[in-house]
């Protein structure tokens with residue numbers, strides 16, 4: 001089973017992964033961008049305020065392709081539970097926002113780019129937080145972490161949830177750390193027992 005964690009920067013995904021690692025040590029934990037050289041290329045682009053948004057999308061997509069073949073597919077073939085901190089929905093939401101002036105429906109464009117070869121998540125836990133809280137928590141350290149941009153990213157996440165409500169588990173990430181982590185843990189346990 002492939003479970004992904006999604007949400008705005010600072011929504012608390014990394015903190016939840018730490019709790020999940022302790023509670024479900026047998027799972028395979030992974031993330032996007034990955035720590036491969038493809039992921040390093042992505043990180044260079046994130047750190048470049050002048051990066052071309054379309055070129056940046058393809059770097060993320062290259063990283064996702066390698067992530068699938070090297071980590072996700074082998075772990076799923078071995079019947080492991082895979083938990084990924086960010087995955088394809090991050091691309092749909094974030095690059096759907098950065099490319100909004102390049103395509104009529106940029107979110108749909110990014111989805112179509114993945115469709116023929118990706119492995120969609122079985123379930124996605126969405127840590128729902130408002131952009132103001134997200135930027136405050138994340139410390140606005142990269143170009144994506146501005147309130148205005150995250151507003152569009154959030155709208156894109158909402159569109160994804162509306163299209164596939166059965167895949168998403170929404171968690172109110174403005175709650176205390178402990179409450180958020182408990183809810184995420186319970187959601188993962190429920191999903192694994194289904």
Ligand SMILES: Nc1ncnc2c1ncn2[C@@H]1O[C@H](COP(=O)(O)OP(=O)(O)OP(=O)(O)O)[C@@H](O)[C@H]1O
Pocket residue numbers: 007008009010011012013014015016137138173174175176177178180
């Ligand atoms: N529920 C919470 N209440 C208050 N602060 C929180 C909460 N969850 C996380 N934080 C704090 O917000 C900051 C960002 O959290 P974290 O790194 O877990 O988020 P993230 O979603 O992984 O962020 P990013 O996408 O930017 O990596 C950290 O300082 C963390 O301690």
Ligand SMILES: Cc1cn([C@H]2C[C@H](O)[C@@H](COP(=O)(O)O)O2)c(=O)[nH]c1=O
Pocket residue numbers: 009032033046060086087088090091092094095142144145
């Ligand atoms: C996978 C992915 C990520 N991003 C953005 C979102 C964040 O601002 C950064 C790095 O992620 P982190 O979890 O905060 O370390 O990259 C993106 O725009 N598109 C993606 O596909």
